[in-house]
Amino acid sequence: MAAHPKKTILVADDDPHIQEVLEVRLASAGYEVILASDGREALDVLARTPVDLVISDIRMPGMDGLQLQAHLEKTAPKLPIIFLTAFGSIQDAVKAIKSGAVDYLTKPFEGRELLDKVSSVLSKAVVAQAKASAHGAHVVPPCGTQDCGMWETRSQRMRELAQMVEKVAPRDVNVLLLGESGTGKERIAQLLHSMSPRRDHPLVIVDCGSTPASLLESELFGHVKGSFTHAVRDKKGLIEEAHKGTLFLDEIGNISMEMQVRLLRFLENRKIRRIGDTREIAVDCRVIAATNADLIQDVAEGTFREDLYYRLRVVTLNVPPLRERKEDIPLLAEHFVASFCKAQGMPLVVLPPATMEFIVNYPWPGNIRELKNAIEAGIVLSQGGELTPTDLQVAPTAVHKGQQSESAMSLDESEKVAIIRALEKANWVQKDAAPLLGVSRRALNYKIQKYEIDIPTRRKK
Structure with missing residues (x-):
C-alpha cells in the first residue's frame, strides 16, 4: 500500500x-x-x-x-x-x-x-x-444538527464567515446567502436562527427550487376555503407559520416574477394576504434567503427584480466551495466517517493516506453534500475496514490538483449521481432515500422527475 x-x-x-x-x-x-x-x-x-x-x-x-x-x-x-x-x-x-x-x-x-x-x-x-497545528481549528457554536462537524475549520475564509455569522446573527436584518449547491447554506441559516433572539420561535424552511410554481403561492401565503378547487379548508401559509421566528427561502432565484412581486410587497409592509382573502395579516419574521444562482446577472437579464434583490441582501454572506477550502476536507471526511459508522452501529472505518490524498485533491463539484454522500456510500461498499478511492465511486477524471478539471461532473450531474446512490442504497424506496439525502420526500420526487431518473418497475408506487 x-x-x-x-x-x-x-x-x-x-x-x-x-x-x-x-x-x-x-x-x-x-x-x-x-x-x-x-x-x-x-x-x-x-x-x-x-x-x-x-x-x-x-x-x-x-x-x-x-x-x-x-x-x-x-x-x-x-x-x-x-x-x-x-x-x-x-x-x-x-x-x-x-x-x-x-x-x-x-x-x-x-x-x-x-x-x-x-x-x-x-x-x-x-x-x-x-x-494541534499552529493555527488550530475554529469551531462555530453548535447549530443543533448532526452535520455540525462541518463548522470545524482550518480555513481562513471559513473563519471569516464564522465571525460574520456571529456578528450578524443577533441583528434583526435580512440575510442573503450565496454559494454553490451543497456548500451548507441551509446549515448557516439554522445557525443564524439559533444564535438570534428569535431562536425560541419557529425556523420555517421553504425549498423554492423543489416546490412547483403553481403551489408555491399557496405554500407561502396560505389560502381560504373555496378560493380554488381543492381548497376545502382555510390554510395558514409558511410565512405566517414563521411569525416571531425566521423564514428561510432556499433557492430564491427560482421563483417566478409574479411571486417576486408578492414577496417584495411582504418585505416592504410585513403583511400578507391569503389567496382568496381580503384581509391582511401582519407577520413579524426575519427573512434569510439563499441561492446558487448569480442574482446580479439575473437582475441584468431582467429575470430577477432589482428592488427585491436589495431588499433581501441587507447583509450578504458568501459560502466558499469545498475546493477553495481544501484544508478542511480531512476534518470533514473524518467527521462523516465517524458519524456514519456510529449511526450504523459498525466499527470505525479507516481512511488510509492514499484515500485521504484522493479525497483532498478531488474537486467535489457537489461540495459538502457530495463528499458526505460519497463517504457514506463508500463505507457501505468498503471491505476489510478500510475505505479506498474506488469505494467512493466518484468520477476519476474529475481529479485535478489545484483546480477543477474541465471533465469534472456538473453540479446537476453530481446531484443526480448522489440521488441514484441513495435510491440504490434504499432499495429504490423514495421515503427511505429522502433522509439519506437530507431532503423531503416531495423534494426527492421533484428531483427524480427533473433528472428523469428511471425507477425500477418493481419499486414504482
Missing part, C-alpha cells in the same frame, strides 16, 4: 535486525524512516527532526520504550506511538496503551500487519495533527 511520501516514521529498537526489517518494509511502502537504538537517541532525533509516528521497542537498554513514552506525553502528546513487544511482555504493551500509546505489535509480526497498522494509525492522526 503506497503511503504519502511526506510521512516520516522514527523507529527505536536496539536490535539491528529488527531495525533493518522495519526500515525495508516501511521504505518500500513509501515512508521516510529514521533509526534510533534506544529512547535517548530517539529524543535526540525528535529534537531536530519532526516525525509523524514513532515505532518503539518496549524493552531497550538505557531509556526504554515506556520511559520514552512518558517523556513524549509531556513534550509531544499528539505524536502517536506503536510499541513492539515480545510475547512475554504483552502486559507491558497493554499498560502502555492505557497510558496513551495508540497500538502495539507482537514479535514476530507479518509485513502486511505492520503496514496495515501504520496506515490505520496515521490516517486517524490526520485530524488530531490538524487540530
Whole structure:
C-alpha cells in the first residue's frame, strides 16, 4: 500500500535486525524512516527532526520504550506511538496503551500487519495533527444538527464567515446567502436562527427550487376555503407559520416574477394576504434567503427584480466551495466517517493516506453534500475496514490538483449521481432515500422527475 511520501516514521529498537526489517518494509511502502537504538537517541532525533509516528521497542537498554513514552506525553502528546513487544511482555504493551500509546505489535509480526497498522494509525492522526497545528481549528457554536462537524475549520475564509455569522446573527436584518449547491447554506441559516433572539420561535424552511410554481403561492401565503378547487379548508401559509421566528427561502432565484412581486410587497409592509382573502395579516419574521444562482446577472437579464434583490441582501454572506477550502476536507471526511459508522452501529472505518490524498485533491463539484454522500456510500461498499478511492465511486477524471478539471461532473450531474446512490442504497424506496439525502420526500420526487431518473418497475408506487 503506497503511503504519502511526506510521512516520516522514527523507529527505536536496539536490535539491528529488527531495525533493518522495519526500515525495508516501511521504505518500500513509501515512508521516510529514521533509526534510533534506544529512547535517548530517539529524543535526540525528535529534537531536530519532526516525525509523524514513532515505532518503539518496549524493552531497550538505557531509556526504554515506556520511559520514552512518558517523556513524549509531556513534550509531544499528539505524536502517536506503536510499541513492539515480545510475547512475554504483552502486559507491558497493554499498560502502555492505557497510558496513551495508540497500538502495539507482537514479535514476530507479518509485513502486511505492520503496514496495515501504520496506515490505520496515521490516517486517524490526520485530524488530531490538524487540530494541534499552529493555527488550530475554529469551531462555530453548535447549530443543533448532526452535520455540525462541518463548522470545524482550518480555513481562513471559513473563519471569516464564522465571525460574520456571529456578528450578524443577533441583528434583526435580512440575510442573503450565496454559494454553490451543497456548500451548507441551509446549515448557516439554522445557525443564524439559533444564535438570534428569535431562536425560541419557529425556523420555517421553504425549498423554492423543489416546490412547483403553481403551489408555491399557496405554500407561502396560505389560502381560504373555496378560493380554488381543492381548497376545502382555510390554510395558514409558511410565512405566517414563521411569525416571531425566521423564514428561510432556499433557492430564491427560482421563483417566478409574479411571486417576486408578492414577496417584495411582504418585505416592504410585513403583511400578507391569503389567496382568496381580503384581509391582511401582519407577520413579524426575519427573512434569510439563499441561492446558487448569480442574482446580479439575473437582475441584468431582467429575470430577477432589482428592488427585491436589495431588499433581501441587507447583509450578504458568501459560502466558499469545498475546493477553495481544501484544508478542511480531512476534518470533514473524518467527521462523516465517524458519524456514519456510529449511526450504523459498525466499527470505525479507516481512511488510509492514499484515500485521504484522493479525497483532498478531488474537486467535489457537489461540495459538502457530495463528499458526505460519497463517504457514506463508500463505507457501505468498503471491505476489510478500510475505505479506498474506488469505494467512493466518484468520477476519476474529475481529479485535478489545484483546480477543477474541465471533465469534472456538473453540479446537476453530481446531484443526480448522489440521488441514484441513495435510491440504490434504499432499495429504490423514495421515503427511505429522502433522509439519506437530507431532503423531503416531495423534494426527492421533484428531483427524480427533473433528472428523469428511471425507477425500477418493481419499486414504482
